[in-house]
Amino acid sequence: MAAHSDTVADVTVIPDQQPASLEACRRCRLWHDATQGVAGEGPRQAPIMMVGEQPGDKEDLAGKPFVGPAGALLDAALADAGVDRDDVFVTNAVKHFKWSLRGKRRMHKTPGQREIEACRYWLEKEYAAVDPRVVVALGATALKSVLHDYRAGLRMNLGKVLSCEGRLVVPTYHPSYALRAPDEASRHEAYGTIVDALRHAGRLVRQHDRR
Numbered sequence: 001m002a003a004h005s006d007t008v009a010d011v012t013v014i015p016d017q018q019p020a021s022l023e024a025c026r027r028c029r030l031w032h033d034a035t036q037g038v039a040g041e042g043p044r045q046a047p048i049m050m051v052g053e054q055p056g057d058k059e060d061l062a063g064k065p066f067v068g069p070a071g072a073l074l075d076a077a078l079a080d081a082g083v084d085r086d087d088v089f090v091t092n093a094v095k096h097f098k099w100s101l102r103g104k105r106r107m108h109k110t111p112g113q114r115e116i117e118a119c120r121y122w123l124e125k126e127y128a129a130v131d132p133r134v135v136v137a138l139g140a141t142a143l144k145s146v147l148h149d150y151r152a153g154l155r156m157n158l159g160k161v162l163s164c165e166g167r168l169v170v171p172t173y174h175p176s177y178a179l180r181a182p183d184e185a186s187r188h189e190a191y192g193t194i195v196d197a198l199r200h201a202g203r204l205v206r207q208h209d210r211r
């Protein structure tokens with residue numbers, strides 16, 4: 001990891017770069033303060049792709065997506081929805097951890113449009129490799145990236161099945177929202193919404209397979 005600095009204006013950014021590896025990516029500045037890029041994981045040809053926002057602190061260190069508390073919640077939600085983990089490829093809209101230092105802790109910062117846009121290069125590569133039939137967008141950042149629409153809002157699309165570039169898109173809350181909602185009732189409700197979305201994604205895959 002490069003030393004953290006608040007000003008990264010001097011960091012090379014090559015928006016049109018077509019890097020061969022995530023390690024070599026300089027399409028935006030986020031590589032500079034991250035330990036490593038975190039690529040998606042899961043079976044090739046998984047029918048469902050779950051797209052989160054960006055790696056968190058634990059994922060940045062481990063180099064794997066959703067290995068922290070948000071990942072544990074997703075595993076529980078998949079089990080409750082009856083979706084086989086082997087049917088799911090897990091990734092993020094943005095592949096490098098964006099953070100700022102608060103005390104000694106690296107605090108998550110929401111990626112901006114330019115970063116989401118720059119990183120769609122990698123999501124497209126994952127689409128090409130996996131070719132999922134259904135994409136579950138976890139939270140607003142993922143939805144913007146997946147729909148390629150930076151004005152897309154999550155709440156107005158909850159409960160809907162959208163379509164983009166030939167794939168079905170199921171929007172739902174980000175697991176961190178279900179972990180951090182202020183009271184037990186809202187956490188429970190958010191968790192239930194995620195389970196419903198995953199169950200629906202599983203159903204859409206089965207319907208597609210029957211055709």
Ligand code: URA
Nearest residue numbers: 052053054056065066
């Ligand atoms: N949150 C995300 O959006 N992705 C991860 O990989 C971990 C936490």
